[in-house]
Amino acid sequence: xxxxxxxxxxxxxxxxxxxxxxxxxxxxxxxxxxxxxxxxxxxxxxxxxxxxxxxxxxxxxxxxxxxxxxxxxxxxxxxxxxxxxxxxxxxxxxxxxxxxxxxxxxxxxxxxxxxxxxxxxxxxxxxxxxxxxxxxxxxxxxxxxxxxxxxxxxxxxxxxxxxxxxxxxxxxxxxxxxxxxxxxxxxxxxxxxxxxxxxxxxxxxxxxxxxxxxxxxxxxxxxxxxxxxxxxxxxxxxxxxxxxxxxxxxxxxxxxxxxxxxxxxxxxxxxxxxxxxxxxxxxxxxxxxxxxxxxxxxxxxxxxxxxxxxxxxxxxxxxxxxxxxxxxxxxxxxxxxxxxxxxxxxxxxxxxxxxxxxxxxxxxxxxxxxxxxxxxxxxxxxxxxxxxxxxxxxxxxxxxxxxxxxxxxxxxxxxxxxxxxxxxxxxxxxxxxxxxxxxxxxxxxxxxxxxxx
Amino acid sequence: xxxxxxxxxxxxxxxxxxxxxxxxxxxxxxxxxxxxxxxxxxxxxxxxxxxxxxxxxxxxxxxxxxxxxxxxxxxxxxxxxxxxxxxxxxxxxxxxxxxxxxxxxxxxxxxxxxxxxxxxxxxxxxxxxxxxxxxxxxxxxxxxxxxxxxxxxxxxxxxxxxxxxxxxxxxxxxxxxxxxxxxxxxxxxxxxxxxxxxxxxxxxxxxxxxxxxxxxxxxxxxxxxxxxxxxxxxxxxxxxxxxxxxxxxxxxxxxxxxxxxxxxxxxxxxxxxxxxxxxxxxxxxxxxxxxxxxxxxxxxxxxxxxxxxxxxxxxxxxxxxxxxxxxxxxxxxxxxxxxxxxxxxxxxxxxxxxxxxxxxxxxxxxxxxxxxxxxxxxxxxxxxxxxxxxxxxxxxxxxxxxxxxxxxxxxxxxxxxxxxxxxxxxxxxxxxxxxxxxxxxxxxxxxxxxxxx
Ligand SMILES: [K+]
Ligand SMILES: [K+]
Numbered sequence: 001x002x003x004x005x006x007x008x009x010x011x012x013x014x015x016x017x018x019x020x021x022x023x024x025x026x027x028x029x030x031x032x033x034x035x036x037x038x039x040x041x042x043x044x045x046x047x048x049x050x051x052x053x054x055x056x057x058x059x060x061x062x063x064x065x066x067x068x069x070x071x072x073x074x075x076x077x078x079x080x081x082x083x084x085x086x087x088x089x090x091x092x093x094x095x096x097x098x099x100x101x102x103x104x105x106x107x108x109x110x111x112x113x114x115x116x117x118x119x120x121x122x123x124x125x126x127x128x129x130x131x132x133x134x135x136x137x138x139x140x141x142x143x144x145x146x147x148x149x150x151x152x153x154x155x156x157x158x159x160x161x162x163x164x165x166x167x168x169x170x171x172x173x174x175x176x177x178x179x180x181x182x183x184x185x186x187x188x189x190x191x192x193x194x195x196x197x198x199x200x201x202x203x204x205x206x207x208x209x210x211x212x213x214x215x216x217x218x219x220x221x222x223x224x225x226x227x228x229x230x231x232x233x234x235x236x237x238x239x240x241x242x243x244x245x246x247x248x249x250x251x252x253x254x255x256x257x258x259x260x261x262x263x264x265x266x267x268x269x270x271x272x273x274x275x276x277x278x279x280x281x282x283x284x285x286x287x288x289x290x291x292x293x294x295x296x297x298x299x300x301x302x303x304x305x306x307x308x309x310x311x312x313x314x315x316x317x318x319x320x321x322x323x324x325x326x327x328x329x330x331x332x333x334x335x336x337x338x339x340x341x342x343x344x345x346x347x348x349x350x351x352x353x354x355x356x357x358x359x360x361x362x363x364x365x366x367x368x369x370x371x372x373x374x375x376x377x378x379x380x381x382x383x384x385x386x387x388x389x390x391x392x393x394x395x396x397x398x399x400x401x402x403x404x405x406x407x408x409x410x411x412x413x414x415x416x417x418x419x420x421x422x423x424x425x426x427x428x429x430x431x432x433x434x435x436x437x438x439x440x441x442x443x444x445x446x447x448x449x450x451x452x453x
Numbered sequence: 454x455x456x457x458x459x460x461x462x463x464x465x466x467x468x469x470x471x472x473x474x475x476x477x478x479x480x481x482x483x484x485x486x487x488x489x490x491x492x493x494x495x496x497x498x499x500x501x502x503x504x505x506x507x508x509x510x511x512x513x514x515x516x517x518x519x520x521x522x523x524x525x526x527x528x529x530x531x532x533x534x535x536x537x538x539x540x541x542x543x544x545x546x547x548x549x550x551x552x553x554x555x556x557x558x559x560x561x562x563x564x565x566x567x568x569x570x571x572x573x574x575x576x577x578x579x580x581x582x583x584x585x586x587x588x589x590x591x592x593x594x595x596x597x598x599x600x601x602x603x604x605x606x607x608x609x610x611x612x613x614x615x616x617x618x619x620x621x622x623x624x625x626x627x628x629x630x631x632x633x634x635x636x637x638x639x640x641x642x643x644x645x646x647x648x649x650x651x652x653x654x655x656x657x658x659x660x661x662x663x664x665x666x667x668x669x670x671x672x673x674x675x676x677x678x679x680x681x682x683x684x685x686x687x688x689x690x691x692x693x694x695x696x697x698x699x700x701x702x703x704x705x706x707x708x709x710x711x712x713x714x715x716x717x718x719x720x721x722x723x724x725x726x727x728x729x730x731x732x733x734x735x736x737x738x739x740x741x742x743x744x745x746x747x748x749x750x751x752x753x754x755x756x757x758x759x760x761x762x763x764x765x766x767x768x769x770x771x772x773x774x775x776x777x778x779x780x781x782x783x784x785x786x787x788x789x790x791x792x793x794x795x796x797x798x799x800x801x802x803x804x805x806x807x808x809x810x811x812x813x814x815x816x817x818x819x820x821x822x823x824x825x826x827x828x829x830x831x832x833x834x835x836x837x838x839x840x841x842x843x844x845x846x847x848x849x850x851x852x853x854x855x856x857x858x859x860x861x862x863x864x865x866x867x868x869x870x871x872x873x874x875x876x877x878x879x880x881x882x883x884x885x886x887x888x889x890x891x892x893x894x895x896x897x898x899x900x901x902x903x904x905x906x
Binding site: 257296297298301302305328331332335336338351354355356358359361362363365366369372373374376377380383384385388431432 | 758815841
């Protein structure tokens with residue numbers, strides 16, 4: 001692509017996806033610089049360039065994989081910088097960026113609306129500014145309530161109210177944005193027997209990962225007046241149902257696979273909380289109430305699959321997304337039944353959505369498989385399960401790890417950085433990166449059937 | 454489904470896919486009985502039921518995974534029984550069965566033609582009897598030539614010409630049907646430095662796995678008279694190109710991943726033959742000139758991927774098949790380019806073929822992933838790479854193994870049996886099994902788009 005000195009011209013030459021990616025890249029650079037500032041570190045702590053970059057991408061993509069201990073490396077100002085980056089990454093750079101733009105009184109053009117639309121996966125222009133405002137308000141309200149509840153509760157753990165509320169604030173932001181960063185040093189393991197903290201965290205994790213459109217529809221449903229005829233969209237029904245099925249089925253299988261291992265010496269309530277929390281966390285949060293490497297291989301592979309699926313679209317999460325997975329399952333089922341359409345909740349799925357879902361899933365599987373093979377080649381000292389878990393976690397921007405992240409080679413770190421980045425921008429954006437402004441074919445070839453399968 | 458005493462009525466009630474599966478199941482039962490006959494065994498050798506069943510399914514599906522040593526367990530008559538089952542499985546029960554039917558002078562009805570059509574994945578009725586005859590003639594001619602060449606060559610290895618030609622005959626049938634069974638006891642390892650034997654085996658493996666329609670078109674092309682206007686079908690172009698790309702790229706990566714391990718002390722010609730042979734074998738043959746567990750993890754994972762892809766459709770092989778893989782790659786590429794059709798070799802792919810390919814791939818991936826998780830649960834003593842390799846090999850009906858097959862638990866053996874069976878009948882047949890005779894929906898719902906990816 002020929003570079004031009006006129007930025008307006010350049011902007012028009014780039015597709016909106018390419019611009020979004022450019023903005024994310026800029027955010028990564030700024031974050032890397034911010035996290036490298038001496039004021040962000042504890043005294044006498046040095047942070048290498050690759051580790052600052054890794055932390056920046058992990059924060060922007062709200063993954064939560066860490067090559068250095070957040071608690072030991074960063075200072076209190078560092079925590080706030082990190083929380084700010086999480087916020088930025090979680091809500092979506094464009095949404096937040098455009099909101100700041102509005103605050104400064106700029107008018108939003110068609111091109112900018114298109115950018116936000118791409119970033120939030122919306123396919124209509126209508127009410128976009130209002131939508132963004134709602135997202136921001138909802139997220140900040142949730143975070144503040146969470147910070148307040150956790151802060152009050154943490155008074156019993158920490159000597160000063162400042163420290164309790166700093167911990168509560170960071171924990172709430174980290175859970176709501178599903179970032180999975182922790183400043184305790186060991187995720188939520190210290191609260192393995194504090195079911196109240198776990199409960200609050202589960203609520204915050206779910207609210208962050210269930211998707212903004214769902215939150216907005218629920219808000220509209222709850223605040224409607226008079227008649228009770230509110231209609232949820234097919235998207236909200238499909239993604240919410242899938243989301244909760246994954247959580248329940250996830251917890252069930254985690255328990256079943258490890259019944260005679262990890263859960264062998266646990267009480268029923270410990271088992272319920274351990275399996276439920278790790279299931280919810282694998283949707284996208286990445287927080288853990290235990291050392292996940294204590295799980296047996298089938299559980300770890302199963303959780304890898306859950307992380308690969310990831311959160312709902314238009315949420316803070318990554319992965320192939322819940323709707324994509326649901327559409328795949330429904331398509332296979334209806335295909336096997338010999339139906340040529342997929343009908344669900346009294347609606348028909350659009351063929352282009354079905355095709356898109358399969359493109360996303362197969363591309364994602366291909367990327368993750370290749371990454372696993374490449375990583376076993378680059379990191380011969382780690383077991384395959386550790387690598388599969390790490391790769392799924394990075395692509396799903398989940399952030400759970402069996403503990404190998406800090407010991408990765410520089411090449412291995414770059415693979416994980418790339419996966420977190422692709423997981424955040426999504427497979428569509430990744431594919432469209434190579435597209436640019438496409439010219440449609442205006443010629444046809446005869447169709448010919450081939451033998452498949 | 455209500456059972457009826459009238460077999461004609463029953464036949465009409467069953468879909469052709471269900472009938473095919475019923476025939477395969479019957480063939481498995483007959484094969485299990487044949488392999489359990491005392492005459493089939495070496496003196497004083499006992500074969501348990503589960504091991505006879507495993508061997509029968511492995512032979513019918515021409516997989517070649519073995520729970521007992523073929524060389525040590527079966528007698529010379531046993532070898533011939535096995536070769537007969539391989540032939541039956543390789544060419545497709547329906548094709549061979551119908552041919553025998555013709556020999557006995559029965560007329561072939563519409564329903565039977567439909568069965569063969571399903572078995573060979575053909576979508577037209579035209580010239581079906583002729584097609585079958587051609588398949589059988591081509592395969593037997595190839596096998597006889599192979600047996601003759603190998604038999605002559607083996608005279609220098611074996612004391613009697615009877616033994617040389619028995620070995621040559623079995624090796625040729627096993628290679629052409631891509632069965633991968635061996636009566637040497639150690640696959641082709643004894644010929645690791647006999648490049649002539651390897652070369653003949655590679656040719657036979659390729660001819661068996663490249664697909665009958667391709668062989669027939671090549672035969673038609675070679676035997677045409679006069680004008681040179683023969684047009685290969687899109688199917689033949691697509692599958693053959695994919696087939697050879699997979700072999701070359703496969704050999705290349707096998708070499709690259711293991712350059713500093715297995716190939717570190719090998720000469721250039723050893724490296725070429727080892728990597729090329731194992732790449733060709735992973736298409737479907739399952740023969741090996743070395744102990745594959747000597748390869749490093751990335752190579753083993755990569756070969757697992759190759760086995761998952763498998764052979765061409767309408768060949769002796771299993772897996773998702775080459776065309777399915779090619780259509781996936783092309784679809785992703787054209788989607789990323791923003792095109793709404795997939796154009797290749799001056800033709801457009803049919804949307805239903807594209808949809809079908811994605812159904813096959815995702816269902817297969819789902820089945821294999823679930824099997825791997827289940828197997829790690831059932832077989833805690835084996836490593837994940839051993840299980841991934843075994844599962845891919847069974848689904849691809851390839852038959853390569855890191856050596857765990859004989860040590861599997863009974864539950865583990867049943868999982869592998871199921872995978873070999875599904876691999877042989879194919880994902881389509883597997884899905885259609887649950888269908889029966891479907892009634893099409895005659896109602897419509899409004900279409901609604903959802904957010905994906
Ligand atoms: K996360
Ligand atoms: K085989």
